[in-house]
Amino acid sequence: EPEVTQTPSHQVTQMGQEVILRCVPISNHLYFYWYRQILGQKVEFLVSFYNNEISEKSEIFDDQFSVERPDGSNFTLKIRSTKLEDSAMYFCASSERLAEDNEQFFGPGTRLTVL
Amino acid sequence: AQKITQTQPGMFVQEKEAVTLDCTYDTSDQSYGLFWYKQPSSGEMIFLIYQGSYDEQNATEGRYSLNFQKARKSANLVISASQLGDSAMYFCAMREGQNFNKFYFGSGTKLNVKP
Numbered sequence: 534e535p536e537v538t539q540t541p542s543h544q545v546t547q548m549g550q551e552v553i554l555r556c557v558p559i560s561n562h563l564y565f566y567w568y569r570q571i572l573g574q575k576v577e578f579l580v581s582f583y584n585n586e587i588s589e590k591s592e593i594f595d596d597q598f599s600v601e602r603p604d605g606s607n608f609t610l611k612i613r614s615t616k617l618e619d620s621a622m623y624f625c626a627s628s629e630r631l632a633e634d635n636e637q638f639f640g641p642g643t644r645l646t647v648l
Numbered sequence: 649a650q651k652i653t654q655t656q657p658g659m660f661v662q663e664k665e666a667v668t669l670d671c672t673y674d675t676s677d678q679s680y681g682l683f684w685y686k687q688p689s690s691g692e693m694i695f696l697i698y699q700g701s702y703d704e705q706n707a708t709e710g711r712y713s714l715n716f717q718k719a720r721k722s723a724n725l726v727i728s729a730s731q732l733g734d735s736a737m738y739f740c741a742m743r744e745g746q747n748f749n750k751f752y753f754g755s756g757t758k759l760n761v762k763p
Binding site for chain 1: 681690691692693694695698700739741748751752753755
């Protein structure tokens, strides 16, 4: 069964450093998403991406964040200068289409720890 | 106002018994979708069940069923015959008619199944 994959599973970085979180969505999916979950809290939407453009972003997704689809398969989230409060689990998700009934398939997540 | 409210931070259930996890939602859209995801301690997000706003019958998937009460804006998850492996966080989520771009998640319910 096709699945969303994410690398690395765990990333530890120093405050102020840049990190790139990688995702490979399901191959025939067209819509891609990043979510964040701070430990013990709810899952929060960061950004959605379609046709090589950001479709929507939340207020969390400030200038420190960027997303890219550098080739036909990878979808990346870059945090330019990490802060302590960026420590969280980051989930990538993809969906085949944009419809109320279309589930988003989530990857296993990358746990980011900023020291 | 919160889009998704889960009022039970934690629940206990005896193995083999049924349990209901509460979820209420807030939307003014006529068209929306409601989802439940399971998050085990390993962290991944596993899709369980979907209910569409226009569906007249409650959704069922194996041991999972959704008690959908549209007038009350509730979409409670019922797990029948609980198993030890059901111990996890459970998140209710919604996609709205005007913006299928993202999920709104609730704060989750931690379910513990006792042997």
